[in-house]
Amino acid sequence: MAVGRRENRGRSAAADNRRALVAAAVEVFGEQGYHAPLSAVAKRAGVGQGSLYRHFPDRVSLALAVFEDNVTQLEELAGRPETTLEHLLTRITEQTVASIAFVDIITARAAAADPRLTTVTDRVRAVLADALGEAQRAGRIRRSLCTEDVMLAVGMVAALVAKVPSADRRATADASWALLREALRP
Amino acid sequence: MAVGRRENRGRSAAADNRRALVAAAVEVFGEQGYHAPLSAVAKRAGVGQGSLYRHFPDRVSLALAVFEDNVTQLEELAGRPETTLEHLLTRITEQTVASIAFVDIITARAAAADPRLTTVTDRVRAVLADALGEAQRAGRIRRSLCTEDVMLAVGMVAALVAKVPSADRRATADASWALLREALRP
Amino acid sequence: MAVGRRENRGRSAAADNRRALVAAAVEVFGEQGYHAPLSAVAKRAGVGQGSLYRHFPDRVSLALAVFEDNVTQLEELAGRPETTLEHLLTRITEQTVASIAFVDIITARAAAADPRLTTVTDRVRAVLADALGEAQRAGRIRRSLCTEDVMLAVGMVAALVAKVPSADRRATADASWALLREALRP
Amino acid sequence: MAVGRRENRGRSAAADNRRALVAAAVEVFGEQGYHAPLSAVAKRAGVGQGSLYRHFPDRVSLALAVFEDNVTQLEELAGRPETTLEHLLTRITEQTVASIAFVDIITARAAAADPRLTTVTDRVRAVLADALGEAQRAGRIRRSLCTEDVMLAVGMVAALVAKVPSADRRATADASWALLREALRP
DNA sequence: AATGAATGAGTATTCATTCAT
DNA sequence: CATGAATGAATACTCATTCAT
Numbered sequence: 001m002a003v004g005r006r007e008n009r010g011r012s013a014a015a016d017n018r019r020a021l022v023a024a025a026v027e028v029f030g031e032q033g034y035h036a037p038l039s040a041v042a043k044r045a046g047v048g049q050g051s052l053y054r055h056f057p058d059r060v061s062l063a064l065a066v067f068e069d070n071v072t073q074l075e076e077l078a079g080r081p082e083t084t085l086e087h088l089l090t091r092i093t094e095q096t097v098a099s100i101a102f103v104d105i106i107t108a109r110a111a112a113a114d115p116r117l118t119t120v121t122d123r124v125r126a127v128l129a130d131a132l133g134e135a136q137r138a139g140r141i142r143r144s145l146c147t148e149d150v151m152l153a154v155g156m157v158a159a160l161v162a163k164v165p166s167a168d169r170r171a172t173a174d175a176s177w178a179l180l181r182e183a184l185r186p
Numbered sequence: 187m188a189v190g191r192r193e194n195r196g197r198s199a200a201a202d203n204r205r206a207l208v209a210a211a212v213e214v215f216g217e218q219g220y221h222a223p224l225s226a227v228a229k230r231a232g233v234g235q236g237s238l239y240r241h242f243p244d245r246v247s248l249a250l251a252v253f254e255d256n257v258t259q260l261e262e263l264a265g266r267p268e269t270t271l272e273h274l275l276t277r278i279t280e281q282t283v284a285s286i287a288f289v290d291i292i293t294a295r296a297a298a299a300d301p302r303l304t305t306v307t308d309r310v311r312a313v314l315a316d317a318l319g320e321a322q323r324a325g326r327i328r329r330s331l332c333t334e335d336v337m338l339a340v341g342m343v344a345a346l347v348a349k350v351p352s353a354d355r356r357a358t359a360d361a362s363w364a365l366l367r368e369a370l371r372p
Numbered sequence: 373m374a375v376g377r378r379e380n381r382g383r384s385a386a387a388d389n390r391r392a393l394v395a396a397a398v399e400v401f402g403e404q405g406y407h408a409p410l411s412a413v414a415k416r417a418g419v420g421q422g423s424l425y426r427h428f429p430d431r432v433s434l435a436l437a438v439f440e441d442n443v444t445q446l447e448e449l450a451g452r453p454e455t456t457l458e459h460l461l462t463r464i465t466e467q468t469v470a471s472i473a474f475v476d477i478i479t480a481r482a483a484a485a486d487p488r489l490t491t492v493t494d495r496v497r498a499v500l501a502d503a504l505g506e507a508q509r510a511g512r513i514r515r516s517l518c519t520e521d522v523m524l525a526v527g528m529v530a531a532l533v534a535k536v537p538s539a540d541r542r543a544t545a546d547a548s549w550a551l552l553r554e555a556l557r558p
Numbered sequence: 559m560a561v562g563r564r565e566n567r568g569r570s571a572a573a574d575n576r577r578a579l580v581a582a583a584v585e586v587f588g589e590q591g592y593h594a595p596l597s598a599v600a601k602r603a604g605v606g607q608g609s610l611y612r613h614f615p616d617r618v619s620l621a622l623a624v625f626e627d628n629v630t631q632l633e634e635l636a637g638r639p640e641t642t643l644e645h646l647l648t649r650i651t652e653q654t655v656a657s658i659a660f661v662d663i664i665t666a667r668a669a670a671a672d673p674r675l676t677t678v679t680d681r682v683r684a685v686l687a688d689a690l691g692e693a694q695r696a697g698r699i700r701r702s703l704c705t706e707d708v709m710l711a712v713g714m715v716a717a718l719v720a721k722v723p724s725a726d727r728r729a730t731a732d733a734s735w736a737l738l739r740e741a742l743r744p
Numbered sequence: 745a746a747t748g749a750a751t752g753a754g755t756a757t758t759c760a761t762t763c764a765t
Numbered sequence: 766c767a768t769g770a771a772t773g774a775a776t777a778c779t780c781a782t783t784c785a786t
Contacts, residue, residue: 159345531717
C-alpha cells in the first residue's frame with residue numbers, strides 16, 4: 001500500500017509508492033496475468049494512475065521491476081554454495097505458479113520483445129548456465145544438454161502453467177516437471 | 187475470401203462465406219490467438235460482422251469449426267494402420283505451429299472452459315490414448331506413462347510455441363520435442 | 373405456420389403466409405411488445421424475412437394487420453344486440469393483456485403516429501362511442517363523460533399493463549378497472 | 559453542460575461533470591424514456607462515455623441519481639404541514655410530464671427490477687401512504703382505498719403520459735386525473 | 745413469389761493514456 | 766510530485782432492411 005495522501009509528497013514517498021506499485025503488480029500480474037489492467041495495479045497499490053505512469057511509463061517497465069525482483073531472488077539463491085540446478089528449477093517453478101506473467105520473461109527473445117526484457121531473461125539464463133555446468137559435472141544431468149535446453153524446459157512449464165486455471169497450476173507444474181525430469185536425467 | 191460484395195446475397199454464397207470465415211479464423215486465431223477480435227476475422231473474410239454472427243453465434247462455435255478441422259485431420263491420420271504416436275505428435279506440432287490457438291483445445295479442462303471445447307479435447311485425448319497403447323506395446327514409449335502425460339507434453343509444447351514470435355515457432359517446437367522425446371523413451 | 377416450402381409458390385400460398393405472419397405477430401408482439409425484432413415474427417411464422425417485408429413493408433403495416441383483427445372482433449362483438457359498454461371494456465382488457473402492443477393503437481394520435489394507425493383507433497372510438505351512449509341512457513354510466521374519457525380509461529389501463537411483467541398483467545388490469553369503475557359510475 | 563473539453567481534467571470538474579450527466583439524463587430519459595442510449599446522455603452532457611461509466615457504472619445508478627432528485631423533492635414537499643395528498647399527486651404528475659422515465663419508478667416491482675429501483679419506489683409509496691391516511695381521515699378520499707390503489711392511479715397516469723407525444727402530455731395528464739379524481743372521491 | 749443470407753449502423757462496455765489541479 | 770478524473774478508441778453483439786437466387 002502507498003503511504004497516505006498528505007505524507008506522500010516528499011522524496012522518500014516516491015520510493016514508497018514505487019515499492020507499493022511493484023508489490024501490487026506482483027499480485028495483480030500473478031493473478032490476472034501480464035495483461036491485467038494497469039488501473040488494477042494502481043488501485044491495489046493505493047496510488048493514482050498518474051503516479052503509476054510517472055514511475056513506469058509503460059507496461060514493460062513495470063513488468064521489469066517485478067521480474068527484477070524474481071531474478072534477484074534467483075541470483076541470491078544461486079549465490080549460495082549449496083544451491084543446485086534442481087533448487088533453482090524448484091524456485092523458478094514456484095515463481096511461475098505465483099505469477100503467470102513469469103513466462104513472459106522466460107520466453108522473451110531479443111528479436112521480438114522489448115530489449116529490456118531480454119536483459120532479465122539473460123540473467124536467468126546466466127544463473128541456469130552455471131548451475132547446469134555443476135550438475136553435469138556431478139553427473140546428475142545429461143551431458144548433451146545445453147543451457148538453452150533448460151530454458152526451454154522452464155519455458156514450457158511456465159507457458160503451460162500460465163494457461164491453466166489457477167487452482168490447477170501447482171498440480172500442472174508438478175506433473176510437468178515429473179515428466180521433464182526424465183528428459184534431463186543422464 | 188468471401189465473394190464480392192454485390193454478388194453475395196444468395197444461398198450458395200452462404201457456404202462460401204462460411205468457408206471464408208473459417209479460413210479467416212484459422213489465420214487470425216493462428217496469428218493473434220484465440221482471443222483475437224472477431225471483427226478481425228470478419229474483415230479478413232471480407233464479410234460483414236452480422237454474417238459472422240449468423241454463422242457462428244459465439245466465439246466458441248467459430249473456434250470449434252476451426253478445431254474440428256484439426257481434430258478430424260488427426261483422426262483420419264490416426265485411422266491409417268501405419269500411423270504411430272510419433273506421427274500424431276508430429277502432426278499436432280504442425281498444427282500447433284500453424285495456430286497459436288491450438289493450445290486452447292489441448293488445455294481446455296471441463297471445469298473451466300465451454301463444454302463444447304472439451305469435446306474436441308477429448309477427441310484428441312482418445313486418439314493419443316490409442317496410439318500410446320500401441321507405442322508402449324511396441325516398446326518405443328516408456329510403460330509408466332499415461333495418456334495424461336502425453337497430453338501434458340503436447341500442452342507444454344503448444345503453450346510455449348504460442349508464446350514465441352511466429353518466426354521462432356518451428357524451431358521452438360522442434361527443440362521442445364527433441365527434449366521431450368527423452369522423457370517419453372523407455 | 374406457413375405452408376411448406378414447395379407448396380408455397382402459388383397465389384393462395386401468399387395469403388397463407390400473410391395469415392401466418394399476422395398470427396405470429398399477434399403472439400410475438402403480445403409477448404415481447406411492439407418493438408420485438410421482426411425477424412422473430414418471420415421465424416415464428418416459419419416464413420422468410422423477405423416475405424415478411426413483401427407483405428408488410430414496415431412495422432406499422434404489420435401492426436395494423438394485427439390490430440385490424442382486434443378491432444374487427446370488437447366490432448363484431450359490438451354488433452350483437454346484447455353487448456354493453458362493459459362487455460366491450462372487458463374484451464378490450466383481454467386484448468390488452470394478450471398483447472402489450474395494443475396500447476399503441478389506443479394512444480395513437482393523429483399528430484404523432486402513422487396516420488394508418490389512427491384509422492384503427494378511430495374504429496375503436498366509434499365502437500365505444502355507441503356503447504357509451506347506450507350505457508348513459510341506461511343510467512349505468514355517468515352522463516358527464518364523453519367518449520374521449522372512455523378512451524382515456526382504456527388507454528391508462530393498457531399503458532400500465534404493458535409496463536408490468538407478464539405474470540402481473542391480469543391482476544394489474546383487474547385492479548385498474550376496479551378503480552376506474554368508480555370513476556365511470558354515475 | 560460539462561465544462562469545456564481541455565479545461566476539464568481536474569478534481570473539481572468531477573462534480574461538474576456528474577451534475578452535467580444527471581442533468582443530461584433528466585432530459586434524455588425524459589424525452590426518450592428510461593432505455594435511451596447512454597451514449598446520448600454522455601453526448602448531451604458534453605462528456606466522454608468513459609466518464610459516464612466512471613460516475614455511473616450502470617444504467618440503474620444513473621437512473622437512481624435522476625429519480626433520487628424527484629423523490630427527494632417529493633419527500634420535502636410531503637414534509638410541509640400544509641401538504642395534502644392532492645398536492646403530492648399534482649407534483650408527481652408534473653414529474654411524470656417532465657420525465658417519461660418516471661413511470662419506471664412507479665411500476666418497479668421487487669420481483670422484476672433492480673432492487674435499488676424498488677427502494678425509490680418504496681419511498682414514493684411511503685410518502686403517499688401518509689398523505690392518504692390524512693386525506694381519508696379528513697374525508698376527502700374514499701375510505702376503502704389503500705395505498706396500492708393510489709400507486710395504481712399514479713402508475714396509470716404515468717404509463718399513459720409516457721406513451722403520448724410530448725406535446726400532448728400535459729393535457730393527457732390533466733384529463734386522466736380529472737377522470738381518476740372521481741374514482742378516489744368518497 | 746419466397747427464401748434466407750448479407751449488410752452495417754447502432755449500443756454497451758472496457759481500458760490505456762493524458763493532464764488540470 | 767501525487768492525484769484521480771476525462772478521454773476515446775476498440776470490441777462484442779443486435780437487428781432493420783436489402784437483394785441474389
